[in-house]
Amino acid sequence: MADMASIAFEQIDKIYPGGTQALFALSLSVADGELVALVGPSGCGKSTLLRLLAGLDQATRGGLWINGELINHLPPQQxxxxxxxxxxxxxxxxxxxxxLEFPLKMRKLPRTEIARQVAWAAELLSLGALLDRFPKQLSGGQRQRVAMGRALVRQPAAFLMDEPLSNLDSRLRVQIRSELSELLDRLGATTLYVTHDQSEAMTLGDRVAVMDQGRLQQIAPPQALYERPANTFVAGFIGNPPMNLFPVRVTSAGDGGQLRLGEQTMPLPAPMADRQWDGLLTAGLRPEHLHLANAEAHNGLHAKVSATEYLGHETLLYARMSGMDAPGSTLVTRLPGIQIFHPGDTVRLSLDPMQLHFFGGDGAALDHGNADTCSCR
Known part of the structure; x- marks a missing residue:
């Protein structure tokens, strides 16, 4: 493989003819040999970012850098x-x-070098038995490996992958994802990987960049992204099911404080209440941090079951908190195994207040200061 390279986007704007803006002052760096997965809703600008770096589109403003060299002026082939x-x-x-030979012939490489590169890629991707077949004779997974091989033989400075597994069925996608992860790790390839599948992003990415409406919301390693979302968008996007988000007020009371959720309250430890957060906040809680309280217990949140999903290894319980009609009043609880509930059943939900996340009126997280995040709403 050729030497890999670092990538940098510096204050990138992309405005299409007619005035539609796809990217807003976006800055992002990818280290040499790093795989950064780009994830977000359709139309958030993920693929646009790849096309700008490849030279298929031109940035309206800002700088594109590969290995410290400004490349805005270079044509795609360079x-x-x-x-x-x-x-x-x-x-x-x-x-x-x-x-596999085509990109090498375009570079006018010697025939012996072309044969060597094709043999190398074919062995790496287990394509040796398929070399004389046409694409229509291949399965989806085999076509994906050929597309990867055609990229590999070029020995590029960086790989740009635009949802390469989305056309595969779910079982094959998991298999190819595992093979792709192993391959890219072995090559130490600098990679920008666009996907709409957050499981794919969290599995493959050294870091994951979450985008929304042309803006970078947060970039962090997968675990940090899940445990310390920078804002309500990331909290509500990452995770399956995503984080519960619901309106609350925090008030002082005695040696600690109280969390008010509609007509219900629960105690908070003093360190949390002492922060003197004023006004209406948004609280966040992962489904696995909610539990069923004993039916005779006096603590816990009263809720009424609205739906359940039985997934074999776990049950997702959807319950609406009593005394709340606002958006977010239905909480999702992740329970082990199969547990039977019926719509209308009354339950009590307990939670560990130390697992709560708090977000201000602008949606930004109030309870952490992770330097490896970017909230650009």
């Missing part, structure tokens, strides 16, 4: 990046061998 597309983009009239 940027030394390889892009793998969602639809594989294989040439249907060429065999697998022909598809």
């Amino acid at each position: 940027r030394n990046v390889a892009m793998v597309f969602q639809d594989y983009a294989l040439y249907p009239h060429m065999t697998v061998r022909g598809n």
